[in-house]
Amino acid sequence: MSLPAFKLVRPRSLDEALEALLRYGPEAQIVAGGTDLIPSMKQRLFEPRVLLDVKGLGELNYIRFNPEAGLELGALATITEISESALIAREFPVLHQAAASIASPLLRNLGTLGGNLCLDTRCLYYNQSAFWRESLGGCLKKDGHICHVAPGGNFCWAAYSGDCAPALLALEATVQLAGPRGNREIPLAEFYVNDGMVRLRKAQDEILIGVRVPARNAGFEGIYQKLRIRKSIDYPLAGVAAVMRKDSGGICREARIALTAVNPAPRLLPKAEALIGKEFSAGLVDEIAHEAIRTAKPLTTSASSPEYRRRMIRIFVRRALEDLWLGRRPRDGGAKKDLLSN
Ligand SMILES: Cc1cc2nc3c(=O)[nH]c(=O)nc-3n(C[C@H](O)[C@H](O)[C@H](O)COP(=O)(O)OP(=O)(O)OC[C@H]3O[C@@H](n4cnc5c(N)ncnc54)[C@H](O)[C@@H]3O)c2cc1C
Structure with a gap:
């Protein structure tokens, strides 16, 4: 190797x-x-x-907040810097939790936000040694012509498996790109392409330089739930980021939910809009959790079964909404016992 x-x-x-x-x-x-x-x-x-x-490039390493620009994160801010920022923990808890769940302390010290958002998509048949892959004749994404996950199709199902993107999607973040044709800023949701091979709307000669979260999203309550095999280090097998703002009467005034590791791109759940203007109802929470598994399309891209990952997405969405709406402390997601206890 x-x-x-x-x-x-x-x-x-x-x-x-x-x-x-x-x-x-x-x-x-x-x-x-x-x-x-x-x-x-x-x-x-x-x-x-x-x-x-x-x-x-020190100019790309910053974390700052001001009431006009909102939260600005440089592409080279490390995952440790994000997870240890008191400002982020207080004002953007969903991002704090997502960053703190990434890999291990050493990898968080080295890993950057830019690299996290631009992560290559992952698949059981792709993230293997050249020798291993060769024995199968490669795959659609690398050196082959067939998809071992969905043979017969010509679509790559490798999953985007980063943790910061769903949190930032839920916070309506934008990404800033620099290139020879100048700088541009686009919504993070438009940065991703739901295709394991195409992945990003970024030209080869562009660099992701920063991320911005609108100031109006500061103070949102947020929860990140993550399923992985080893809690101390692994990439997500399924992840849910949820944010909510309630009024004093407990009516949901704004809510967004995003999924990761269960599609080629991190995805916002359009149905979350149905929560707005409503008071807590277990039936509505179940409805949204059910809707989430229609958006999540995990296939056999990882060592865990698609059925288990779909089931955990449903449980995570339900738990996150219950905890946010009823003001409970977030429960810790991520161990197999989560499924057994539900
Ligand atoms: C054992 C292990 C466990 C891991 N667990 C997790 C996990 O739980 N969650 C998670 O999200 N990640 C995980 N990772 C992946 C990785 O550590 C993190 O995502 C990290 O934040 C990646 O950042 P990096 O700077 O190291 O990226 P790099 O490895 O340097 O780059 C990753 C990709 O992004 C591109 N890139 C980097 N910076 C830019 C930029 N500024 N502009 C354009 N393209 C750019 C690179 O070309 C490359 O394609 C894990 C990795 C390992 C090895």
Whole structure:
């Protein structure tokens, strides 16, 4: 599992980084913390001739809040910095919980927000060594022509398996991209493509530079629930981020729910709008939880069964809404006993 040969380029400014991306074209790949890309390179999933190491661009490492711009996060803010920010824990608890659940302390120290949002999609038949994959003749996403998850189809079901994206979707975040044609800002929901191979609406020569959460979403109550095999380190097998604002009478005034790890892209649940203007009702919560499993399409892309992941999505949505609406302390998601106790 050695690394393929590559040339390492370390730009000293964003302009230099953009210039290098233009110069080396598709032969270059951005690396930030490297916690996802480097293992993937060892598996020969990527063999870029040039690695563009952006970690030295201090201008992209910030966490700040002001009442006009809202919460601004630089692409190079590390997951540890986000999970340990008192401001984020207080004003954007759903993002705090999602970031704190990522991988392990060492990986959170290295891993960045930009890398987390741009994560490659994952699949049981793809995230394997070259030798393993070769025995099956590759797959649609890499070196082959068939999808082992849904044979006969020509769609890639590899799942986006990051934790920050659903939290940021629920908070209506936008992403800022810099490229040779200038900067642009788009809703995070539009950044993702629900196709395991296409993944992102980002040109090869663009760099994700930052994320913005509107100030009006500060103070939303929020909960992140996550299913994974080993609670100390693993990627999500299913994740639910939910935020809600209630009035003093307990009427839901705003709510959003987003799912991760159960589709090729993180997805907002359109049906969450049905909660607005309502007081708590177990029937409505069940209805929304049922609707969530119509949006979630987990297939055999991971070691856990699709049925189990769908069931956990339903349980997580129900729990999150009950806890947010009734003001209960969030219950901890993520262990197999969760299913057994329901
Ligand atoms: C054992 C293990 C467990 C993990 N568990 C989790 C988990 O629970 N939850 C989770 O969300 N992640 C998990 N990860 C993945 C990873 O550690 C984190 O998602 C991390 O935040 C990725 O950030 P990075 O800076 O290391 O990304 P990198 O590995 O540097 O990059 C990842 C991808 O993003 C691209 N990229 C990076 N920065 C930019 C940018 N600014 N602009 C454009 N493209 C960019 C790279 O080209 C690459 O394709 C895990 C990884 C490992 C190895």
